[in-house]
Amino acid sequence: MPKTTFSREEIKSFAQLSPFELKDTFIKIAEAAQAGEPGQKGKSQVQMLNAGRGNPNWTATGPREAFHALGYFALSESRRVWTADDLGGMPERAGSGARFDSFVRRHPDLPGIELLQRCVEYAVERFGFDKDAFVHELTDSSIGDTYPVPDRILGHTEQIVRAYVAEELFDGRPPAGTVSYFATEGGTAAMCYVFDSLTKNGILAKGDRIALMVPVFTPYIEIPELDTYGFDVVHVEASLFAETGVREWRYPAEEVAKLADPSVKLVCLVNPSNPPSLALSERVTDQIKDIVATANPNLVIVTDDVYGTFVPGFRSLAAELPHHTLLVYSWSKHYGATGWRLGVIGLNDDNVIDRMIAEQPAARKARLRERYGALSLEPDRLRFIDRLVADSRQVALNHTAGLSLPQQVMMCLFSLFDLLPEGQAYKERIRGIVRKRLDLLLEGARMRIADDEQRAGYYVELDLLAEAERVHGKDFADFLEKNYEPVDPLFRLAEQTGVVLLNGGGFDGPQWSVRVSLANLDDLDYLKIGHHLRALFNDYAEEWRTARAG
Numbered sequence: 001m002p003k004t005t006f007s008r009e010e011i012k013s014f015a016q017l018s019p020f021e022l023k024d025t026f027i028k029i030a031e032a033a034q035a036g037e038p039g040q041k042g043k044s045q046v047q048m049l050n051a052g053r054g055n056p057n058w059t060a061t062g063p064r065e066a067f068h069a070l071g072y073f074a075l076s077e078s079r080r081v082w083t084a085d086d087l088g089g090m091p092e093r094a095g096s097g098a099r100f101d102s103f104v105r106r107h108p109d110l111p112g113i114e115l116l117q118r119c120v121e122y123a124v125e126r127f128g129f130d131k132d133a134f135v136h137e138l139t140d141s142s143i144g145d146t147y148p149v150p151d152r153i154l155g156h157t158e159q160i161v162r163a164y165v166a167e168e169l170f171d172g173r174p175p176a177g178t179v180s181y182f183a184t185e186g187g188t189a190a191m192c193y194v195f196d197s198l199t200k201n202g203i204l205a206k207g208d209r210i211a212l213m214v215p216v217f218t219p220y221i222e223i224p225e226l227d228t229y230g231f232d233v234v235h236v237e238a239s240l241f242a243e244t245g246v247r248e249w250r251y252p253a254e255e256v257a258k259l260a261d262p263s264v265k266l267v268c269l270v271n272p273s274n275p276p277s278l279a280l281s282e283r284v285t286d287q288i289k290d291i292v293a294t295a296n297p298n299l300v301i302v303t304d305d306v307y308g309t310f311v312p313g314f315r316s317l318a319a320e321l322p323h324h325t326l327l328v329y330s331w332s333k334h335y336g337a338t339g340w341r342l343g344v345i346g347l348n349d350d351n352v353i354d355r356m357i358a359e360q361p362a363a364r365k366a367r368l369r370e371r372y373g374a375l376s377l378e379p380d381r382l383r384f385i386d387r388l389v390a391d392s393r394q395v396a397l398n399h400t401a402g403l404s405l406p407q408q409v410m411m412c413l414f415s416l417f418d419l420l421p422e423g424q425a426y427k428e429r430i431r432g433i434v435r436k437r438l439d440l441l442l443e444g445a446r447m448r449i450a451d452d453e454q455r456a457g458y459y460v461e462l463d464l465l466a467e468a469e470r471v472h473g474k475d476f477a478d479f480l481e482k483n484y485e486p487v488d489p490l491f492r493l494a495e496q497t498g499v500v501l502l503n504g505g506g507f508d509g510p511q512w513s514v515r516v517s518l519a520n521l522d523d524l525d526y527l528k529i530g531h532h533l534r535a536l537f538n539d540y541a542e543e544w545r546t547a548r549a550g
Contacts, residue, residue, distance in 0.1 A: 444530020
């Protein structure tokens with residue numbers, strides 16, 4: 001594999017970009033490599049393999065069929081009220097449960113109708129729903145003919161989401177009290193809303209000290225750097241090694257101890273991590289619990305648990321430290337639903353944020369009273385979870401806030417599907433997919449990673465410099481650092497093989513690490529990527545030997 005045609009200065013310049021923007025550069029390079037040289041006879045042998053972005057190449061078809069079956073019933077309910085060519089009416093609640101049962105009997109061959117029926121029956125039985133009320137919520141919401149009411153999340157949907165999160169993210173052992181949820185436009189919107197409302201409500205101020213448990217999803221790095229926030233960021237680094245050249249991607253106790261500083265007001269983490277894809281260890285969880293109980297009792301935690309369903313027995317910090325933790329979750333990865341934009345923010349009703357707001361100085365309380373005064377006669381009593389909703393629409397548009405109702409129906413059906421046996425079988429299948437792909441990648445690359453039962457395997461982060469030291473010793477690793485930029489391997493891969501990966505340094509990981517998404521290509525493509533990585537490594541080693549010989 002020859003050297004890249006890009007100069008070291010050009011590579012250094014590109015490395016300043018966010019990894020997701022740099023990815024677009026790699027895609028253009030890989031597309032050019034796949035197209036071949038102008039005037040070249042025959043087809044290029046380069047096949048672009050984009051393992052940069054984490055959009056899965058699977059989808060959950062069952063709940064989607066149920067959603068579309070519901071749509072046919074909902075339209076029949078609309079036409080029942082008012083029919084005039086393409087004009088219908090608003091579905092009625094009274095008797096909707098019985099009409100749904102009749103529709104199911106009359107349309108036994110409609111794709112998705114059996115699963116939809118099981119979802120409805122399960123929800124009515126488990127949660128004690130009034131059938132007319134629940135069926136009407138599903139029906140009217142799938143039509144999308146009203147504003148979201150309640151604006152935070154629909155009533156039945158919240159109970160179903162609460163049960164889903166309890167099973168999948170709290171290991172079936174939810175914390176005491178009630179967790180309230182705010183349905184958002186994916187985890188992306190949730191992140192934006194959390195930072196905005198914490199600042200608007202005086203929990204954070206510009207320049208405050210926060211902590212990030214790194215490596216971490218890049219927006220958690222970039223948002224605090226915006227001039228809106230300008231936070232002083234402390235990094236809690238996953239710097240432990242299992243052995244020479246093999247990273248554990250675990251946090252040493254002395255790194256976690258940084259959270260004991262009372263000036264650290266917030267800590268953000270992705271759990272399981274992105275890109276290492278490991279769930280937080282019990283040791284670190286216990287250390288954080290001890291810190292909150294003693295040295296830093298006002299610490300606010302934001303945990304983004306989108307990959308939690310890929311780890312058996314996963315238990316979120318939102319379950320272990322419910323009074324301090326804002327939970328961010330999205331259905332996008334588990335269900336292959338990135339285009340649906342389905343997420344939630346969860347917060348226990350008994351929480352430190354509401355307490356800190358209540359204890360604020362009179363002047364700040366007065367300012368917040370003015371901000372939220374149009375929403376309540378007692379704005380001081382407005383919960384933070386509801387302030388999030390109002391702030392998401394600049395307060396003035398609170399009356400039209402809320403996630404689109406058809407989106408909430410899809411969220412509801414995904415969650416109910418998971419609670420059924422077929423949803424649990426689906427979960428095991430997608431876990432098996434990423435595990436197989438990881439094995440194929442490592443087989444091709446001949447690289448070693450730490451054994452870890454808490455590995456989600458949605459991504460893997462490979463430290464190429466550590467691998468260099470493991471295979472050929474420190475002299476080889478020093479040679480790479482001296483002669484090449486950390487992203488040089490990514491330019492070579494894109495230009496010579498068509499492989500697109502992301503730079504781990506962009507996630508505040510080791511500069512020479514790379515992120516491989518195990519979710520978005522066919523299984524055997526990962527074996528090919530592994531072979532390309534090993535060939536790349538061998539080329540660097542040959543250049544090192546040549547330099548030594550000279």
